Amino acid sequence: MIKLTSLSLHLLALSSTPQPISSASQSPTITSPNELSPTSSPVEFSNITLYNDGSTHIIQDNSHSEEVFVITDKTTLELQEGGVISAPSNSEWPAIRLSIGSVLNATGGSVTGSTGVVDGGTAIQLNNGQSSSATAGYAQFYDGVQVVGGDASSGIGGDALIVNGFGTEAILYGGEFVGGSGTESDGNSIRVLNSATVQIHGGSFTGDMMVDGNGLIALHGCFSFNGTQIVGIFADDSEFNVNIKSESGGSIDFVSVPEQECETAPSVAPTSFPTVSSRPTVQTSSGDSSVITISSVFAFVNILGVAQHLL
Numbered sequence: 001m002i003k004l005t006s007l008s009l010h011l012l013a014l015s016s017t018p019q020p021i022s023s024a025s026q027s028p029t030i031t032s033p034n035e036l037s038p039t040s041s042p043v044e045f046s047n048i049t050l051y052n053d054g055s056t057h058i059i060q061d062n063s064h065s066e067e068v069f070v071i072t073d074k075t076t077l078e079l080q081e082g083g084v085i086s087a088p089s090n091s092e093w094p095a096i097r098l099s100i101g102s103v104l105n106a107t108g109g110s111v112t113g114s115t116g117v118v119d120g121g122t123a124i125q126l127n128n129g130q131s132s133s134a135t136a137g138y139a140q141f142y143d144g145v146q147v148v149g150g151d152a153s154s155g156i157g158g159d160a161l162i163v164n165g166f167g168t169e170a171i172l173y174g175g176e177f178v179g180g181s182g183t184e185s186d187g188n189s190i191r192v193l194n195s196a197t198v199q200i201h202g203g204s205f206t207g208d209m210m211v212d213g214n215g216l217i218a219l220h221g222c223f224s225f226n227g228t229q230i231v232g233i234f235a236d237d238s239e240f241n242v243n244i245k246s247e248s249g250g251s252i253d254f255v256s257v258p259e260q261e262c263e264t265a266p267s268v269a270p271t272s273f274p275t276v277s278s279r280p281t282v283q284t285s286s287g288d289s290s291v292i293t294i295s296s297v298f299a300f301v302n303i304l305g306v307a308q309h310l311l
Contacts, residue, residue: 081108099129113150120150120158128165136167149180157187179207211250222262
């Protein structure tokens, strides 16, 4: 573990090339705030804990308020029950920033983004620190974890979870994701961009979702569109009702699961949102186990049409 002082923070902010970090005088990848990371100014009166040793580190205590965690170089962070991480106030640093082949396993605890006088900060940001899928960030979330974007006093609330970059992926089996509140607008519960992927099997979500830059959000269960609003239910019977905005090649997939039978199957008509759910089958009224597929019905209709033409 490396504790970074204000001088090291300044070096971090000036860095532009991803490099493995072996001392506090070296720095991880930092880009502009418009690219969802800290500004070129050092964060004042804050601590950054840097893990880059390729091992696993566990957080299960509440002593990490006003602290930022940078996880890089194939290192794993485990957030367990009782673990609390909150970013410093008035900072654009996320509470957890993960990249370069590193992993986050969140089975409990809470993460909160920075509370800002202007805009709120992101709680968790997953990145690909370089250009290959081998350097992508990866995370799993389970029931018991809470991820909350920072509130904004006079601007836009912070996002709860940002997944950014080719190959970067988050799998959500549960958890609570809440966008920060703001006077101009609230933050997103989930944001996916630049060819990253989020697989959602469960969880609760407060705030919109955004997918752009060829990113993908895949919802596993039974879902349907109502404009940009998506409603549905996961296999664990938890409900989903979220507005998802898609821009610049971002896509949303519905993925059927074998243990769940959907009452309303997705439309087979072309839409701007691709789906991968299977087409429905029509049960016979005889009560036996036989089924008539839609393709069989169409074939029968075609035969009748040919017969009528010959007559």
